[in-house]
Amino acid sequence: MIHHKRTTNPSRRGLSVLELMIALAITSMVALTLATVLTAASRGMSDAASTRSALQRVHAAHVRIRAYTDAALNILEHDPNQGIALWLHDEKPGGRVNLTELRVFWFDYDNERITIERIVFPEAWTQEMKDAADAELPLGAGYFLTMAGQRALGYTETSTIATGCTPTDFIFNNPTIIESNRLTLSASFDNGRGAAEPMLLVFALPNHKQPS
Amino acid sequence: MRPPTPLNPSSRRTPRGFSLLEALFAAVVLGISVMAVISAITTAQQISFDGQKRVLAAIAADDYMIELATIPYTLLPFHDNTFHAIGQMTTLDATPYPNAFWPLSRSVTVTNATVEDDVFLTTIYGLQVVVTCDDEFHEYARVEMFIPDPAQ
Numbered sequence: 001m002i003h004h005k006r007t008t009n010p011s012r013r014g015l016s017v018l019e020l021m022i023a024l025a026i027t028s029m030v031a032l033t034l035a036t037v038l039t040a041a042s043r044g045m046s047d048a049a050s051t052r053s054a055l056q057r058v059h060a061a062h063v064r065i066r067a068y069t070d071a072a073l074n075i076l077e078h079d080p081n082q083g084i085a086l087w088l089h090d091e092k093p094g095g096r097v098n099l100t101e102l103r104v105f106w107f108d109y110d111n112e113r114i115t116i117e118r119i120v121f122p123e124a125w126t127q128e129m130k131d132a133a134d135a136e137l138p139l140g141a142g143y144f145l146t147m148a149g150q151r152a153l154g155y156t157e158t159s160t161i162a163t164g165c166t167p168t169d170f171i172f173n174n175p176t177i178i179e180s181n182r183l184t185l186s187a188s189f190d191n192g193r194g195a196a197e198p199m200l201l202v203f204a205l206p207n208h209k210q211p212s
Numbered sequence: 213m214r215p216p217t218p219l220n221p222s223s224r225r226t227p228r229g230f231s232l233l234e235a236l237f238a239a240v241v242l243g244i245s246v247m248a249v250i251s252a253i254t255t256a257q258q259i260s261f262d263g264q265k266r267v268l269a270a271i272a273a274d275d276y277m278i279e280l281a282t283i284p285y286t287l288l289p290f291h292d293n294t295f296h297a298i299g300q301m302t303t304l305d306a307t308p309y310p311n312a313f314w315p316l317s318r319s320v321t322v323t324n325a326t327v328e329d330d331v332f333l334t335t336i337y338g339l340q341v342v343v344t345c346d347d348e349f350h351e352y353a354r355v356e357m358f359i360p361d362p363a364q
């Protein structure tokens with residue numbers, strides 16, 4: 001005959017209520033710490049990704065715009081609602097602005113982007129035809145209107161140089177635009193999460209000269 | 213043929229719960245794992261922040277250099293030892309930089325320098341302009357430019 005004997009050996013029993021509560025309390029504290037840290041880390045990562053996204057836009061815009069302004073000779077016209085007209089170079093010497101020497105930065109507020117437009121005559125034209133069409137512009141000509149007119153004729157090319165960018169303020173170092181050789185552009189850059197990162201872009205024209 | 217080996221009664225595990233010591237040991241292991249994860253996250257964030265500062269510093273240093281390139285040569289030495297403290301960077305025309313640049317400071321040195329022209333065997337005199345952008349511990353960007361004396 002077999003007798004079953006109830007054992008009281010501690011090594012063969014489960015946790016007591018007290019032990020279970022201590023273990024639960026420790027586990028809860030660890031879990032709470034982990035949750036807090038992971039939430040903070042997740043928020044931090046998210047913020048960092050947003051800032052990084054905005055910074056990439058800033059850097060791209062800065063480099064692309066400076067590719068023009070570092071070489072440009074003059075800021076010909078500025079209209080906060082439209083853009084900035086630049087005299088890029090004096091390829092046809094004489095100190096006057098020719099059509100092909102003109103560049104216009106357009107601020108597209110609706111689509112949050114900056115584009116640049118230049119005049120390119122048709123490939124099929126001979127050099128004589130291009131030279132004849134590359135007219136000299138009088139000082140103070142309406143450069144935005146001129147560019148729009150050439151666009152209507154189909155003689156312009158436009159490239160996007162900044163996206164997610166909304167200019168908010170322009171500061172020139174001289175009250176007279178064509179005498180300015182430094183421009184500070186305040187702009188907000190989309191950080192990819194619907195929020196805007198305020199930034200400052202500084203441009204200068206070391207080769208500054210005024211058209212005649 | 214060998215008879216099958218009988219099971220060793222001592223190797224049989226009897227079902228039982230965890231002891232307090234085991235539970236504490238598990239908590240310690242979990243804690244160490246959590247600390248490792250926190251440390252990895254912190255390091256990743258630090259590296260990410262560092263990268264952002266580097267980009268901003270490069271922009272700020274480059275901006276000031278191109279601004280200095282617009283002022284007359286004779287006025288450049290007056291900008292030697294220009295220093296913008298952390299969070300107080302401004303453009304040459306005193307426009308303050310936005311908050312994104314707050315961790316950075318900027319300094320300028322302008323010194324007399326010469327460059328030997330190996331082709332024409334001449335010495336070119338001018339100014340060496342150095343713009344650096346730092347935080348309180350590291351230099352994040354350095355831009356140098358030699359500007360020849362236009363009167364030469």
